[in-house]
Amino acid sequence: MTLSKRGRTVRNAIYCVLVYLFLFLPIAVVVAGSFNATESRPYLTWKGFSLMWYQRLFDGSQAALMEAFGHTMLIALTSTLLSTVIGTLVAVGMYRYRFRGKALIDALLYVPVVIPEIVMGISLLVLFAQAQVPRGMLTLVIAHTTFCIPFVVFNVRARLAGYDVSVEEASLDLGANRVQTFWNITVPVLAPGIGAGALLAFTLSIDDVIISYFVNGKTSVFPLKVMESIKMGVPPSVNALSAILLLFTVIFVVLTQSDLLSRHRSE
Amino acid sequence: MGKRLRGETLAAFTMVAPAALWLFVFVAVPLIYVLGLSFCGQDEFGNAVFEFTTKNYANLLNADYLQIYLRSVLIAGATTALCVAVGYPFAYIIARTSSRHKSVFYMLVIIPFWTNSLVRVYGWKTFFSGTGWLSSVLMGLGLIDAPIDLLYTTPMTVFGMVYCLFPYMVLPLYSAIEKLDGSLIEASADLGARRSETFLRVILPLTSSGIFSGSIMVFIPCLGYFFVSDILGGGNADMIGNLIERQFQSANNWPLGAALSIMLILITIVLVRAYQRMGGDMDALGV
Amino acid sequence: MNEKIIVDVSHVDKYYGDNHVVSDMNLKVREGEFLTLLGSSGCGKTTTLRMIAGFEDPTSGEICIEGNPVAGKAPFERNVNTVFQSYALFPHMTIFDNVAYGLRIAKVPKADIATRVSDILELVQLEGFERRYPAQLSGGQKQRVAIARALVMHPTVLLLDEPLGALDLKLRKQMQLELKRLQRKLGITFVYVTHDQEEAMTMSDRIAVMHDGVLDQLGTPEEIYERPQTKFVATFIGETNIFEGCVNEVDTTKRISVGLENGNVTVAPQEGFRFGEFVTISVRPEKLRVSLEPREGFSLYGVVRDYIYVGSVIKCNVVLPNSNEVRFERLAGDELPKPGEVVFPYWEPDDCVLIHNRDNELYTALESIRLV
Numbered sequence: 001m002t003l004s005k006r007g008r009t010v011r012n013a014i015y016c017v018l019v020y021l022f023l024f025l026p027i028a029v030v031v032a033g034s035f036n037a038t039e040s041r042p043y044l045t046w047k048g049f050s051l052m053w054y055q056r057l058f059d060g061s062q063a064a065l066m067e068a069f070g071h072t073m074l075i076a077l078t079s080t081l082l083s084t085v086i087g088t089l090v091a092v093g094m095y096r097y098r099f100r101g102k103a104l105i106d107a108l109l110y111v112p113v114v115i116p117e118i119v120m121g122i123s124l125l126v127l128f129a130q131a132q133v134p135r136g137m138l139t140l141v142i143a144h145t146t147f148c149i150p151f152v153v154f155n156v157r158a159r160l161a162g163y164d165v166s167v168e169e170a171s172l173d174l175g176a177n178r179v180q181t182f183w184n185i186t187v188p189v190l191a192p193g194i195g196a197g198a199l200l201a202f203t204l205s206i207d208d209v210i211i212s213y214f215v216n217g218k219t220s221v222f223p224l225k226v227m228e229s230i231k232m233g234v235p236p237s238v239n240a241l242s243a244i245l246l247l248f249t250v251i252f253v254v255l256t257q258s259d260l261l262s263r264h265r266s267e
Numbered sequence: 268m269g270k271r272l273r274g275e276t277l278a279a280f281t282m283v284a285p286a287a288l289w290l291f292v293f294v295a296v297p298l299i300y301v302l303g304l305s306f307c308g309q310d311e312f313g314n315a316v317f318e319f320t321t322k323n324y325a326n327l328l329n330a331d332y333l334q335i336y337l338r339s340v341l342i343a344g345a346t347t348a349l350c351v352a353v354g355y356p357f358a359y360i361i362a363r364t365s366s367r368h369k370s371v372f373y374m375l376v377i378i379p380f381w382t383n384s385l386v387r388v389y390g391w392k393t394f395f396s397g398t399g400w401l402s403s404v405l406m407g408l409g410l411i412d413a414p415i416d417l418l419y420t421t422p423m424t425v426f427g428m429v430y431c432l433f434p435y436m437v438l439p440l441y442s443a444i445e446k447l448d449g450s451l452i453e454a455s456a457d458l459g460a461r462r463s464e465t466f467l468r469v470i471l472p473l474t475s476s477g478i479f480s481g482s483i484m485v486f487i488p489c490l491g492y493f494f495v496s497d498i499l500g501g502g503n504a505d506m507i508g509n510l511i512e513r514q515f516q517s518a519n520n521w522p523l524g525a526a527l528s529i530m531l532i533l534i535t536i537v538l539v540r541a542y543q544r545m546g547g548d549m550d551a552l553g554v
Numbered sequence: 555m556n557e558k559i560i561v562d563v564s565h566v567d568k569y570y571g572d573n574h575v576v577s578d579m580n581l582k583v584r585e586g587e588f589l590t591l592l593g594s595s596g597c598g599k600t601t602t603l604r605m606i607a608g609f610e611d612p613t614s615g616e617i618c619i620e621g622n623p624v625a626g627k628a629p630f631e632r633n634v635n636t637v638f639q640s641y642a643l644f645p646h647m648t649i650f651d652n653v654a655y656g657l658r659i660a661k662v663p664k665a666d667i668a669t670r671v672s673d674i675l676e677l678v679q680l681e682g683f684e685r686r687y688p689a690q691l692s693g694g695q696k697q698r699v700a701i702a703r704a705l706v707m708h709p710t711v712l713l714l715d716e717p718l719g720a721l722d723l724k725l726r727k728q729m730q731l732e733l734k735r736l737q738r739k740l741g742i743t744f745v746y747v748t749h750d751q752e753e754a755m756t757m758s759d760r761i762a763v764m765h766d767g768v769l770d771q772l773g774t775p776e777e778i779y780e781r782p783q784t785k786f787v788a789t790f791i792g793e794t795n796i797f798e799g800c801v802n803e804v805d806t807t808k809r810i811s812v813g814l815e816n817g818n819v820t821v822a823p824q825e826g827f828r829f830g831e832f833v834t835i836s837v838r839p840e841k842l843r844v845s846l847e848p849r850e851g852f853s854l855y856g857v858v859r860d861y862i863y864v865g866s867v868i869k870c871n872v873v874l875p876n877s878n879e880v881r882f883e884r885l886a887g888d889e890l891p892k893p894g895e896v897v898f899p900y901w902e903p904d905d906c907v908l909i910h911n912r913d914n915e916l917y918t919a920l921e922s923i924r925l926v
Contacts, residue, residue: 012360015356015357015360016357016360016361016372019353019357020375022353022430022433023375023376023379023430023433024379025390025391025394026387026388026389026390026391026393026394026430027379027382027387027390028390029390029391029393029394029400030382030386030387030389030390030393033390033393042398044393044396044398044399045398085285086285086286086289087286089281089282089283089285089286090282090283090285090286090287092282093278093279093282093283093286094283096279096282097275097278097279097282097283099279099283101287105283105286105287105290108290108291108294108295109290110539110549110552111294111298112294113552114483114487114535114539114552115487115531115532115535116487116488116490116491116508116531116535117488117491117492118491118492118493118508118511118512118528118531119301119491119511119528119531119532119535122301122511122515122524122525122528123297123298123300123301123528124293124297125515126297126300126301126304126521126525127293127296127297127300130300142293143293145289146289146290146293146294149286149289149290153286154550157550158550178274178278203377203380203381206381206383207380207381207383207384209383209384209385209494210491210492210493210494210508213494213512214515214516222383223383223385223386226383226385226386226389227385227494230385230389230392230498234389238386239386242382242383242386245381245382246378246381246382249378249381250378250381253374253378448640448642450638450639450640450642451642451644453607453609453629453636453638453642454636454638454642454643454644454703455644455655456608456609456628456629456630457607457608457609457629457630457634457635457636457704458630458635458655458656458659458703458704458707459630459656459659459660459707460630460655460656460659461630464659468655469644472646473644473645473646
């Protein structure tokens with residue numbers, strides 16, 4: 001109970017290591033599994049180290065998986081772009097202007113954040129069925145954009161909290177028009193918030209299982225491909241693909257981290 | 268002046284209208300549809316037909332369902348409690364460390380998100396299954412004789428839920444704890460309080476907002492994370508989410524699924540209202 | 555004045571990594587005095603205070619409170635209390651609960667808590683504020699609560715870390731007087747940290763001037779002002795003219811003559827200064843005089859540049875040949891030389907302070923090859 005300062009530091013460090021272990025252990029299992037030379041379901045027994053599953057990703061034998069993965073990436077990029085544009089605009093607009101119905105928009109923004117994803121998923125399913133929109137890429141992009149918008153808005157809004165509108169007025173005063181001002185002043189100042197929002201949107205999109213599950217129709221996406229195969233045993237090519245994706249995201253974030261991390265530090 | 272005002276109105280419209288329209292069409296309208304659907308009946312092919320009926324809501328009281336609701340609430344409650352118990356000390360340590368690598372510790376909580384949650388849950392399945400890692404290691408060490416299979420139990424479902432939702436608890440806790448002014452802790456110690464007293468009287472009350480928002484962000488999604496109970500609970504731990512999923516994907520009883528969803532929405536509204544009552548900040552839910 | 559030592563800091567060093575924040579600190583605080591640690595930011599004054607409070611441990615050395623070493627004792631085991639720079643009021647508690655906090659922890663009976671809290675709130679003129687929350691108070695009121703919360707514990711020593719730093723000038727002046735009166739009335743030892751030399755002069759019985767982790771000088775406000783022992787102390791406290799030079803004649807009965815870049819000057823004879831030594835001379839603007847004729851013992855001259863009128867006094871700048879400026883002050887109404895006129899600065903030999911200049915680079919260089 002009465003540990004010395006040093007004792008406490010050691011205890012804390014051990015605790016944190018255990019928690020990180022908990023967070024990363026399944027990822028380590030997945031990555032390790034990607035090097036498994038096994039050929040037979042359920043692909044659990046270790047048959048030695050091999051890169052064969054990585055090779056197979058690119059030799060055409062995993063076409064269905066790669067197609068699903070391609071869809072996932074396309075959906076993530078499109079919905080990130082859409083939600084970032086729409087979310088940034090509305091965050092700035094709501095910060096700057098008063099108008100009727102603002103409280104309603106605010107309330108609608110919180111809905112996708114607080115209601116369980118499954119409700120979001122079935123409600124969109126019902127909408128698309130009712131409107132007879134064929135389910136596929138379009139509905140997936142719409143669904144992902146919908147749940148990403150609020151997260152972009154919140155991030156931009158956090159950045160707006162310390163934003164001085166007079167810089168925009170100065171820009172207008174110096175002869176720039178509204179569009180120029182938005183591009184040259186507003187966007188760069190809010191960039192860290194927009195960037196964080198976009199990254200979060202992308203993350204949420206590639207991570208989403210539940211909503212995609214209800215609106216994908218016959219279009220296969222990566223998480224659902226995994227879900228289908230889970231009962232039978234997931235081929236290590238899925239592990240390999242996950243490992244590659246993780247590597248890319250980590251590299252991307254390390255390259256851009258200065259911005260994002262300083263945002264968290266200053267908060 | 269008139270031109271200027273028109274310019275302002277146009278600008279406001281351009282900025283707000285896309286989001287307003289989007290949210291209306293893809294958030295408000297679908298929920299209204301679900302509400303309507305929950306009062307619909309079915310024809311002989313299982314298609315929903317409108318005939319204002321409350322029988323779907325009456326069906327919610329089915330004894331089997333009641334058991335599932337109870338289990339859902341217990342699992343979600345246990346998940347939330349475990350997330351607080353494990354997450355609070357963890358968030359406290361990383362939020363109050365003076366290490367230069369603090370931001371790295373923070374990022375390490377987010378990185379797991381970049382591997383699909385389904386894939387990670389599958390990772391645990393591999394780890395815990397009878398032929399999996401844990402069994403092999405324990406057998407290798409001679410601690411057990413036969414493979415143990417920990418899968419398909421309710422505690423396993425809770426474990427998976429805690430795993431998936433843990434960051435949603437840690438992040439709001441982290442921001443609440445980081446905001447805490449360190450001189451308050453010093454002032455408390457200076458006035459004679461031991462560490463435990465300082466924790467109960469100063470630290471906990473001042474960071475409770477983080478516990479509340481974390482709990483909201485864990486408890487509510489937990490009710491709907493059907494794939495976790497599917498994969499790790501193996502159907503032995505059905506939750507409301509599984510029930511809804513089944514109505515839409517296999518049982519083809521959309522009106523009943525809609526009624527179940529409305530119930531989930533009502534639970535959400537009650538919890539969020541309570542959260543706001545306690546002074547919770549809605550923006551804290553969007554980490 | 556009571557001579558009992560209540561806090562004894564002896565040979566204390568503090569490092570943060572390689573950063574030597576406090577070096578060989580020796581400080582004896584007397585019972586009942588108002589002692590101020592004065593210095594610019596980063597000089598180690600707050601660290602010293604925090605080591606006394608128990609928030610930091612000295613890297614080496616010892617701190618005794620009431621004669622007992624306190625090494626390893628947590629803040630709550632020391633009978634000292636701190637008033638924090640940011641006030642550190644618990645935002646979720648009322649003023650009453652804030653002030654009662656320490657008493658409740660100490661399990662003081664309820665009735666006693668009520669009387670003690672209301673007594674102390676009366677003392678700091680905050681009766682009637684018990685039910686409010688910190689966010690509903692002004693800066694000055696928060697400050698009083700912070701002081702009351704510490705004082706209610708009857709500490710042997712009250713430590714104050716720049717407690718008035720966040721207040722505006724007028725309120726700060728008022729609180730300075732109030733704090734001083736409060737301290738007199740209660741007779742509690744105050745150790746006060748500030749970077750504001752005027753504040754230190756107004757309130758303290760003694761001032762400890764710190765600079766780069768070193769205690770430069772400890773003395774009464776008068777001693778610090780009139781007889782600074784280092785160049786830093788001379789320049790930090792009040793305004794002064796600094797001249798650097800070399801002793802070129804020592805006559806222990808009559809005078810010491812110092813050669814400066816711009817000429818020679820004379821100072822009163824004193825022990826401990828040798829021929830050839832590097833020295834710094836500090837002359838306060840109110841002590842510096844100018845003459846239209848050269849004075850004996852002084853060969854400085856300069857040109858009057860301009861005047862600044864500051865109410866009752868006039869400040870005058872004189873440019874020396876090496877383009878350094880010196881400043882002198884006169885009462886408004888005195889007759890003054892005109893801008894552009896050549897004047898001869900001088901002072902009464904007793905009116906200046908002579909300081910060993912050991913941080914002179916040339917001196918250090920010479921010392922290293924044992925020439926001095």
